[in-house]
Amino acid sequence: MDRLDQLNxxxxxxxxxxxxxxxxxxxxxxxxxxxxxxxxxxxxxxYEAVEAWVRQFLxxxxxxxxxxxxxxxxxxxPVGQEQELTYGYLxxxxxxxxxxxxxxxxxxxxxxxxxxxxxxxxQVRLPAQQKVAALLSGQxxxxxxxxxxx
Numbered sequence: 750m751d752r753l754d755q756l757n758x759x760x761x762x763x764x765x766x767x768x769x770x771x772x773x774x775x776x777x778x779x780x781x782x783x784x785x786x787x788x789x790x791x792x793x794x795x796y797e798a799v800e801a802w803v804r805q806f807l808x809x810x811x812x813x814x815x816x817x818x819x820x821x822x823x824x825x826x827p828v829g830q831e832q833e834l835t836y837g838y839l840x841x842x843x844x845x846x847x848x849x850x851x852x853x854x855x856x857x858x859x860x861x862x863x864x865x866x867x868x869x870x871x872q873v874r875l876p877a878q879q880k881v882a883a884l885l886s887g888q889x890x891x892x893x894x895x896x897x898x899x
Contacts, residue, residue, distance in 0.1 A: 752806055752811065753818055753819060756806075756819060759795070759798055759799065760826060760839075763795040763798075764835055766791045767789070767792070795842070803845045813852070817857055819849060821861065823843060823846050824843055826843075840878070843877065843881050844877035844878070844880060847880050847884055851884070855887070858884070858886075858887065859885075862886050865881070865882065866882065
């Protein structure tokens with residue numbers, strides 16, 4: 750199995766696993782106090798598995814094209830999933846691209862940056878996505894000041 754296929758399997762497994770958890774949780778149990786699928790361990794396991802995959806992938810000296818494809822895959826994963834339970838961790842897992850982005854050319858970073866900035870505007874980015882944005886744009890991380898007064 751190709752390494753990128755392994756990444757796809759990892760993401761598919763997460764979608765499947767969280768769907769099972771959601772189905773098992775039903776309608777929240779007695780008075781809504783049941784298991785919240787957003788707090789299930791499979792979420793953190795997915796996040797850590799993506800990081801482990803990226804580190805192992807890089808240790809195997811992948812081709813430049815494979816690095817570009819993996820970066821795009823991870824960054825594009827949350828698109829269209831905004832209403833799904835998986836969205837938060839798909840979005841969070843983007844931070845693992847910080848290990849891949851330095852291997853991209855300046856032109857590739859700019860190409861991805863143009864898409865990323867329009868797809869994930871600054872207002873929706875969490876600190877992890879700010880790191881991704883800083884690497885893609887070639888600018889240092891923005892410092893958020895209290896109430897933007899200073």
